[in-house]
Amino acid sequence: MRFSLIDRIIELEPGHRITAIKALAMAEEYLADHFPHFPVMPGVLMLEAMTQAGAWLVRASEDFVHSMVVLRQASNVKYAQFLEPGQTLSVTAEILKSGEKETKLKASGTVGGRIIVNARLTLARYNLADLDPHNEAVDTATRGELRSQFALLYQPHIEISVTAT
Numbered sequence: 036m037r038f039s040l041i042d043r044i045i046e047l048e049p050g051h052r053i054t055a056i057k058a059l060a061m062a063e064e065y066l067a068d069h070f071p072h073f074p075v076m077p078g079v080l081m082l083e084a085m086t087q088a089g090a091w092l093v094r095a096s097e098d099f100v101h102s103m104v105v106l107r108q109a110s111n112v113k114y115a116q117f118l119e120p121g122q123t124l125s126v127t128a129e130i131l132k133s134g135e136k137e138t139k140l141k142a143s144g145t146v147g148g149r150i151i152v153n154a155r156l157t158l159a160r161y162n163l164a165d166l167d168p169h170n171e172a173v174d175t176a177t178r179g180e181l182r183s184q185f186a187l188l189y190q191p192h193i194e195i196s197v198t199a200t
Contacts, residue, residue, distance in 0.1 A: 043055065050133075053092035061121075081124065094181060096133075125145045137157055
């Protein structure tokens with residue numbers, strides 16, 4: 036993952052549900068272009084935040100068995116309002132169905148309890164070695180790096196206070 040749109044995982048029930056947060060700061064580079072005099076988080080990045088939260092849920096649910104968890108499909112995506120700097124997006128993803136190679140989720144993003152985005156997501160999961168056995172070392176390294184990132188994002192012993200506007 037080249038960039039993270041999740042600042043912290045605040046609730047996790049492996050196999051069921053995750054809640055994560057993204058605090059939007061004016062320092063986000065893309066806000067200079069989207070839009071210059073009315074900075075808001077692009078809708079595609081809100082969708083990406085929901086995808087990333089869902090991917091962390093899938094990884095935690097299966098103990099990081101797969102090195103790759105990627106978006107296969109997004110459907111019924113609905114945007115209700117803008118996310119502006121200074122606001123905190125609370126992202127929730129819930130597993131609806133999990134098959135052998137993909138997981139279907141219901142995801143939403145809220146600010147102050149108001150839904151601003153929601154969607155149905157299908158995430159595919161696999162290992163690179165499934166396609167080429169020579170990639171086993173890459174899978175192992177990737178899973179290790181993902182576990183390290185997860186340990187930073189999810190610290191259940193630390194109480195987080197979220198005040199969203």
